[in-house]
Amino acid sequence: MTIIGTNLPTVHQRIARACQAAGRVPAEVTLLAVSKTVAAATVLEAYGFGQTAFGENYIQEGLEKINQLRELPIQWHCIGPVQSNKTRLVAAHFDWVQAVDRFKTAQRLSQQRPANLPQLQVCIQVNVDGSAAKSGVSPQDALALARQVIALPHLRLRGLMSIPEPAPDFAAACATFARVKALFDELNAHGLALDTLSMGMSADLEAAIHCGSTLVRVGSAIFGGRPLKAAIL
Numbered sequence: 001m002t003i004i005g006t007n008l009p010t011v012h013q014r015i016a017r018a019c020q021a022a023g024r025v026p027a028e029v030t031l032l033a034v035s036k037t038v039a040a041a042t043v044l045e046a047y048g049f050g051q052t053a054f055g056e057n058y059i060q061e062g063l064e065k066i067n068q069l070r071e072l073p074i075q076w077h078c079i080g081p082v083q084s085n086k087t088r089l090v091a092a093h094f095d096w097v098q099a100v101d102r103f104k105t106a107q108r109l110s111q112q113r114p115a116n117l118p119q120l121q122v123c124i125q126v127n128v129d130g131s132a133a134k135s136g137v138s139p140q141d142a143l144a145l146a147r148q149v150i151a152l153p154h155l156r157l158r159g160l161m162s163i164p165e166p167a168p169d170f171a172a173a174c175a176t177f178a179r180v181k182a183l184f185d186e187l188n189a190h191g192l193a194l195d196t197l198s199m200g201m202s203a204d205l206e207a208a209i210h211c212g213s214t215l216v217r218v219g220s221a222i223f224g225g226r227p228l229k230a231a232i233l
């Protein structure tokens with residue numbers, strides 16, 4: 001068995017256990033395999049083990065893999081920041097964009113989404129722990145941005161995404177994830193019909209699932225450690 005062939009079932013098992021502990025069913029949680037820095041051949045290998053949703057941070061690197069694997073029914077998520085000069089390529093080649101945090105980007109993505117493709121699925125990235133280095137809209141601005149995004153014809157707003165600072169333990173991770181979940185519920189109480197709460201990574205997916213995550217973004221637990229350059233970005 002290859003490393004991916006043993007890692008993927010282990011991650012599925014972690015998700016199943018976390019769901020069980022939280023009184024949820026595993027079907028509520030999508031596993032997104034984060035394939036940044038991983039070769040297309042490795043993505044193909046994971047696909048062979050049944051993994052169909054992949055996330056890429058770096059646009060150019062993602063586009064190369066999307067192109068190489070274009071015959072396969074893979075769902076590609078752009079999970080990194082999207083600069084204005086990259087929106088056209090992202091709108092043309094990805095299925096999801098998870099890190100929308102300003103209206104201008106959303107507007108460009110909608111304008112540039114090719115008419116023959118379904119709506120681009122988007123999440124708004126929220127910055128709940130106020131970390132200065134990270135992108136993401138502040139919780140108090142999320143509702144206004146969500147309403148603007150919903151009005152765009154070629155986007156479909158699916159939910160929220162968050163990348164909190166690594167927490168020392170389960171309780172600390174939960175405290176932050178619970179804030180994202182509360183914001184998610186608040187937006188839905190305003191009638192937004194969001195169904196996707198993207199939070200949780202290799203180190204903290206259990207806490208995220210405990211707090212209501214519906215999509216965990218897992219890289220190293222599937223593919224092994226990344227080179228340091230990628231890990232610090």
Ligand SMILES: *Cc1c(COP(=O)(O)O)cnc(C)c1O
Nearest residue numbers: 034057079201202217218219220
């Ligand atoms: C790299 C990355 C992940 C995956 O991180 P791991 O700790 O390797 O699971 C998830 N989300 C985002 C936005 C990332 O950049």
